[in-house]
């Protein structure tokens with residue numbers, strides 16, 4: 001339908017500017033308005049009989065499929081407002097997968113080129129999505145994980161600063177800022193201030209630091225618990241083993257009261273239970289977060305716990321019949 005037809009139908013020209021322009025504006029686009037305000041789901045069956053309440057934010061329902069839409073949108077909004085993506089300048093960043101997909105979607109939607117450094121072993125479905133959105137992908141050494149991707153992005157940005165804008169999600173205040181402004185308030189309001197513990201996986205640390213800071217400002221008694229893999233070599237996509245990784249400045253250690261380390265195998269078992277008991281087909285980092293939340297609940301009778309389900313799962317070989 002053309003703008004003139006819609007205007008004739010609605011009797012107004014005010015509501016249809018997007019049909020006249022080549023691209024939607026990030027300030028009023030309905031797709032981007034769908035980022036965040038995800039459901040807060042009670043996980044009753046997996047926590048049954050434990051004597052605590054467990055809730056999880058269904059972040060896989062964000063438009064590009066993960067929690068990273070929140071940070072990527074905040075970063076892109078700021079870049080656009082500061083004019084950093086004008087004149088065909090490329091947005092370049094490093095990611096273990098989900099932020100890359102989020103940037104690629106935003107680039108396709110809003111009309112700026114995107115270049116992404118990702119480890120070669122990134123989830124093939126994520127890589128296919130980045131490609132479908134038209135992003136350029138630079139693969140990096142899988143043995144170096146997201147740290148290697150970060151080093152390559154820095155090298156590329158330094159080589160051509162005029163044509164590339166490197167926001168660096170691992171050190172960009174808009175990343176925790178997005179969670180301070182949205183995820184934290186959504187959890188607080190969703191639980192009517194009853195929260196006692198917040199449990200979240202740590203990648204860039206944006207989710208835990210931003211949401212955690214907001215929640216502690218509301219009630220300093222709330223315990224904030226980070227979830228990390230047990231060692232540097234692990235299969236939990238999106239999470240970092242901070243003691244051996246490049247430390248992101250988006251991780252605010254002052255907000256995190258405790259860290260629980262989860263084996264990949266335990267994350268995988270809990271992920272399977274989330275599908276079977278709760279109808280949630282989520283990624284491994286969701287399994288790790290819920291595994292940690294269950295430990296917290298068992299140790300604290302009466303606790304009201306919120307956690308994050310960062311993305312959806314793909315059918316891993318062990319899950320096939």
Ligand SMILES: Cc1ncc(COP(=O)(O)O)c(C=O)c1O
Nearest residue numbers: 098203204205206207238285310
């Ligand atoms: C699947 C998944 N889980 C958890 C996280 C951690 O989120 P954050 O970077 O906010 O610490 C990420 C981040 O990329 C992720 O992709």
